[in-house]
Amino acid sequence: MDRQGIRIENLVKRFGKGESLVNVIDGASFLVNKGELIALVAPSGAGKTTLLMMIGCVLEPTSGRIWLGTEEVYHDQWIRNDTRRIRREKIGFIFQAHYLIPFINVIDNVTLLPQTNGLSKERAEAKAMELLTYFDIADKANFMPSQLSGGQNQRVAIARALANEPEIILADEPTAALDFERSVSVVQMLKKIAIEQNVAIIMVTHDEQMLPYCDKVLKIEKKKVITVNSSIPMI
Ligand SMILES: Nc1ncnc2c1ncn2[C@@H]1O[C@H](COP(=O)(O)OP(=O)(O)O)[C@@H](O)[C@H]1O
Numbered sequence: 001m002d003r004q005g006i007r008i009e010n011l012v013k014r015f016g017k018g019e020s021l022v023n024v025i026d027g028a029s030f031l032v033n034k035g036e037l038i039a040l041v042a043p044s045g046a047g048k049t050t051l052l053m054m055i056g057c058v059l060e061p062t063s064g065r066i067w068l069g070t071e072e073v074y075h076d077q078w079i080r081n082d083t084r085r086i087r088r089e090k091i092g093f094i095f096q097a098h099y100l101i102p103f104i105n106v107i108d109n110v111t112l113l114p115q116t117n118g119l120s121k122e123r124a125e126a127k128a129m130e131l132l133t134y135f136d137i138a139d140k141a142n143f144m145p146s147q148l149s150g151g152q153n154q155r156v157a158i159a160r161a162l163a164n165e166p167e168i169i170l171a172d173e174p175t176a177a178l179d180f181e182r183s184v185s186v187v188q189m190l191k192k193i194a195i196e197q198n199v200a201i202i203m204v205t206h207d208e209q210m211l212p213y214c215d216k217v218l219k220i221e222k223k224k225v226i227t228v229n230s231s232i233p234m235i
């Protein structure tokens with residue numbers, strides 16, 4: 001079962017209590033294999049970010065089960081209390097806004113987390129340069145984020161998400177601030193990463209034009225997650 005990237009079983013999330021109880025996710029089950037880029041699509045407020053944050057061990061579910069890789073991390077409660085360790089070791093996050101730290105340069109943004117995780121500065125920088133080269137922005141290593149375009153910053157953010165060699169990447173509307181061409185280029189990059197680095201990727205998107213580039217589409221309907229096989233022809 002080592003192709004298993006993310007497995008969710010009967011996941012439930014409710015916010016609040018009594019009169020103010022909101023049932024957001026009510027029994028979601030699905031599997032994402034490593035090497036796959038999955039799109040998560042649903043209307044605003046349907047629970048996409050909530051679902052992603054539970055998978056990312058940022059938000060505690062109400063009940064259900066979550067496996068990341070082959071490790072079960074949640075079964076009606078966190079299996080290990082140290083959810084930060086799971087996040088650090090297994091998961092790369094990419095957001096709509098790139099959230100690079102504005103007052104340090106590109107390479108320091110990419111090396112920060114690996115260094116926090118104990119990698120030496122030299123090794124972290126070597127790895128970062130490898131990633132920046134891969135994303136065709138090695139010449140921007142010593143630039144500040146404000147000196148880069150939106151698309152370039154998003155590539156740095158993807159490089160940063162990869163610096164820790166995660167098994168899983170969770171991307172919340174990573175192309176929302178980009179034009180069509182740059183969006184396609186980011187999504188194609190994510191697909192390439194999924195295959196070449198054997199990572200399971202879930203990408204939340206509002207943009208139907210991105211779906212043909214994904215392996216499968218997950219939709220949240222009636223508070224449950226359903227899988228729609230991407231039979232949409234490539235543009
Ligand atoms: N901390 C919270 N407390 C109460 N309700 C919340 C909280 N976070 C999200 N929600 C509610 O959960 C629902 C799903 O939100 P969200 O996951 O952000 O949706 P999406 O990302 O699909 O737009 C919304 O109705 C939202 O108001």
Ligand SMILES: [Mg+2]
Binds near residue numbers: 048050
């Ligand atoms: Mg959201």
